[in-house]
Amino acid sequence: MQSTIFAPWEDPEAKPLIRFQNVTKRFGTFTAIDDLSLDIYEKEFFALLGPSGCGKTTMMRMLGGFENPTEGRIELAGKDISGVPPNKRAVNMMFQSYALFPHLSVWDNIAFGLRRDGRPKDEVAARVAEMLKLTRLEKFGRRKPHQISGGQRQRVALARSLAKAPKLLLLDEPMGALDKKLRQDTQFELMDIQEKTGTTFVIVTHDQEEAMTVASRVAVMDEGKLIQVATPDRIYESPENVYVADFIGDVNIIEGRATLEGEETYRIDWAEGEAPLRATSSTRLDNGQSCFLAIRPEKVTISPERPEGAVNAVHGKVLDIAYLGNISTYHVELASGTVIKAQAANTRRISRRSFTWEDPVWLSWTVTGGVLLAG
Numbered sequence: 086m087q088s089t090i091f092a093p094w095e096d097p098e099a100k101p102l103i104r105f106q107n108v109t110k111r112f113g114t115f116t117a118i119d120d121l122s123l124d125i126y127e128k129e130f131f132a133l134l135g136p137s138g139c140g141k142t143t144m145m146r147m148l149g150g151f152e153n154p155t156e157g158r159i160e161l162a163g164k165d166i167s168g169v170p171p172n173k174r175a176v177n178m179m180f181q182s183y184a185l186f187p188h189l190s191v192w193d194n195i196a197f198g199l200r201r202d203g204r205p206k207d208e209v210a211a212r213v214a215e216m217l218k219l220t221r222l223e224k225f226g227r228r229k230p231h232q233i234s235g236g237q238r239q240r241v242a243l244a245r246s247l248a249k250a251p252k253l254l255l256l257d258e259p260m261g262a263l264d265k266k267l268r269q270d271t272q273f274e275l276m277d278i279q280e281k282t283g284t285t286f287v288i289v290t291h292d293q294e295e296a297m298t299v300a301s302r303v304a305v306m307d308e309g310k311l312i313q314v315a316t317p318d319r320i321y322e323s324p325e326n327v328y329v330a331d332f333i334g335d336v337n338i339i340e341g342r343a344t345l346e347g348e349e350t351y352r353i354d355w356a357e358g359e360a361p362l363r364a365t366s367s368t369r370l371d372n373g374q375s376c377f378l379a380i381r382p383e384k385v386t387i388s389p390e391r392p393e394g395a396v397n398a399v400h401g402k403v404l405d406i407a408y409l410g411n412i413s414t415y416h417v418e419l420a421s422g423t424v425i426k427a428q429a430a431n432t433r434r435i436s437r438r439s440f441t442w443e444d445p446v447w448l449s450w451t452v453t454g455g456v457l458l459a460g
Contacts, residue, residue, distance in 0.1 A: 091301060092316075093126040100163070102127040102252065102285055103148065108157035110143055110309075117143040119309035120157070127252075130279050130286045132296035135306035135332075141289045143309075145255050148287065149178045162252065175252040181261050183242035185230040192217070192226040195244045202249070216244035219278060236267045240274070247282060256288040260295060272298045293333050297321065305329050321381075327458055330379035335414070337385070337425050343376040343457065351457060353378055356421040362397045366457035375460030384454040385427035387415055387440065388447050395449040399425065403444045415440060417448055 093099040101124035110118040118140045125131045133141035146152040147159055150171035158165050166174060185194050195216050199209045217223045220240040230238055239259065246254055259275070260268045276299050279286045290296050296303045297317040304314045305328075313320060313329045324330035327338060339362070341355030346363070351370060353362040355378075364378055391398050404424060405416035408431075415427045427448050429439075440446055 091128070093129070094124065094302065099126060101125060101160075102129075102162055103287075104158075104160040105144070106158050106160070108147070108154045108159060110140075110147065110152065111155045117309055118147075118154075121309065121311060122157075123304065123311060123314065125285065125287065127285055128283050129301045130276065130288070130299055132300035132303045133287065133289045133306060134291070134293065134296040134303050136291060138308075139306040140309040141306050142257065144306075145178075145257060145287065145289050148253070149176055149255050150174050176255065177246045177249065177251040177253075178255040178257065179242050179246040179259055181258040183230075183238050185238060185241055185245075187230055190227050190229055191222060191233070191241050194230070194241055195248050198245065198249050212248055216248050219247070219281065220244040220274075235263055236271060239263065239271065243275070243278065247278070247284060250282075251284065253285045253287065256286060258290055259288065260290075260292075268295070269298075275299055297333070305332060322456075324379065324456060324458070327377050327379065330377075330456065330458065335382050335426060335428075337380045337382065339378045339380070339423070339425075339455075340460070341376055341378065343370040343374050344372050345370070350452065351376070353457070356419070356423060359399065359419065359421055362455075363452045364397075364455050364457040365453055368457075368459065370457070370459055377458045377460055378455045379458060380425075380450055380455035382414055382426040382428040383412075385425065385448050385450050387417070387427040387429055388449070389440075389444075391447045392449045395447075396452045397454070398447055398449040400445065400447055401425070403440050403442055403446055406440075406442065415446070417446055 103125040105121055105123040108118055108121050133144055135141050143152060147154055150169060153167050159167060192213055195213045196209050199212055217226055220243055222240055225233055225237060260271055263271060272295060300317060302314060302316055303320050305312045307328060313325045320329060320333055330336050331338060339355050341353040343351040343353055346352045349365045349367055351364055351366060353364060355362060362378060370376055399419055401417040401419040403415055404418040407414040412428050412430050416424050417427060418424050425448055
């Protein structure tokens, strides 16, 4: 049976739709993008993720034609697009503010670009009807933007952006204005629409959860450089460095020194008076090399007694508890002063917690539970 997994980046024959080749962008003496190379494939939902000022919006603006690279080249479908004005590119951009025309109806907002291109009336009507259906706005065609909700306005902006069937749609923090619940619903809608249209989406966001939910691949950026480009599960489970481990989700990071003990097992000496920890790594570390062990709180088990046969077990007392409904996060302080977070699912409705403040507890995790990273 043929696999249906979508992973063109693993196919050496696949030609990228977008190609950044050694792109540098300077504004005066400031380097916003620093010698960056990246391939994005057709039908991808690609996320540029990073803190403010990391260069993700500059990359998007270069794709949209609002900025040109200082050095290097950007290709779209094999053609160099540097110097091609925004309206001549098969690219559309959906802005954070949605930029809808307040005096035009939803229908006319969606039709605007098609009419400007001089498309025949019946073709415009058919395409607008298709876009209204795609974004579930059929009932709202005659309303003005101020007569619909924020989530609906966002869908109008999306319908307008997709009406001209661009090869590439750029989305700049598209969910920044929505509340958390609506944001989550909209993320799934966006994925659904992207899949139905087959348009390549590139989204800029600083929200890790959003990037991890919607994207086929995520590029984690910092200071104009790509730190890691991978699928969301690889970014989360196999970060390549401390920056990525720390930037995505919640994590415990323990600093120590590594010594090889088996084929791929390392002993980590990390705190005075604490037993060494054990972790596996396929990347070679030198004996005595400084290292970081990154462990997700959900991989750490909390228990009142030391678990039998546990490879990694540390003792401490509960310092803080964050109750999040479905899970509780326990902050446990060890004798060395290190605080480690452990997460437990709240499977039952609890009348009282299993652990409370100041309780002595053991934390444990498996030898493969953490990711060992070079220091």
